[in-house]
Amino acid sequence: MRVILAEDSTLLREGLVRLLAEEGHEVVAAVGDAEALLEAVRTHQPDVVVTDVRMPPTHTDEGLRAALEIREERPDTGVLVLSQYVETRYAAKLISGDGGRVGYLLKDRVAQVGEFLDALERVAGGGAAFDPEVVRRLVARTSHEDALGRLTARERDVLDKMAQGHTNASIAQLLYVSQSSVEKHANAIFDKLDLPQSAGYSRRVLAVLRYLGS
Structure with a gap:
């Protein structure tokens, strides 16, 4: 599959690029901020996007807001959020649309590489993948x-x-x-x-x- 990565940590970003390449996926762009992510998606039209939540310049919710914009502009593009944080307001909006192709995983709870790869393939294939803690936070918010x-x-x-x-x-x-x-x-x-x-x-x-x- 064709993948775009958005992660401001250079070490993690490069690590994910190598991991996906080893699995036979094509990383068409790897960027460090939300603006670059949106530009890359419009240019390369990937199958799936992997993005963090907090990125420059304010390190609050840029990545998640960019994910919402991608979902609106390109509903056929899968979006997998990979973050340390659960931002419940935008997370609820992200997963409230029709059509599948969405996921939200927490970095420190992905125990094995296989779990991440499986979630990525499910999202790209039209399914969904959510960390139980994300679900728990949304249930608590309802x-x-x-x-x-x-x-x-x-x-x-x-x-x-x-x-x-x-x-x-x-x-x-x-x-x-x-x-x-x-x-x-x-x-x-x-x-x-x-x-x-x-x-x-x-x-x-x-x-x-x-x-x-x-």
Whole structure:
């Protein structure tokens, strides 16, 4: 896949460039600030963008705001946020759109290189990938506690896994239940949260997260 990296740490940026090149991906641009990221995306039209949140000049939320702009201008481009920070307001906006191709991972919680590469491929392929801590922060931020309170403990477990981007088959393995049970729990969740059902798991994840982040 064609990738653009936006990371102001030179060591990390160069490390990611080498890692992706070794995996057979083409890094068409590697930049250190949000303005350069937007220019590179418009020039190279990548399959997926990997960006930090805090970059020059203010080191606050430039990368995440640039990600939102990319999602608006090029919804077919995957965006994977890789950061030390969870910026809940813009994170909720980032994952609230339709179409998949979005992820948010925390640097210090990516335990293995394979996890990062798997998340990148899922996002580029139209899916979603979210760190559980990001999901937890968004759940804590929601103003819809009444609706969430209608869920059973098992439904909350399933919702948590759905929000992380897992398929029904994956959730079944993680929770040691049958896939049909997961499907029943998922349908109950959508009914209780007044969310439209969809056969595509990435659209389902975004529907859940759109509710949680609204």
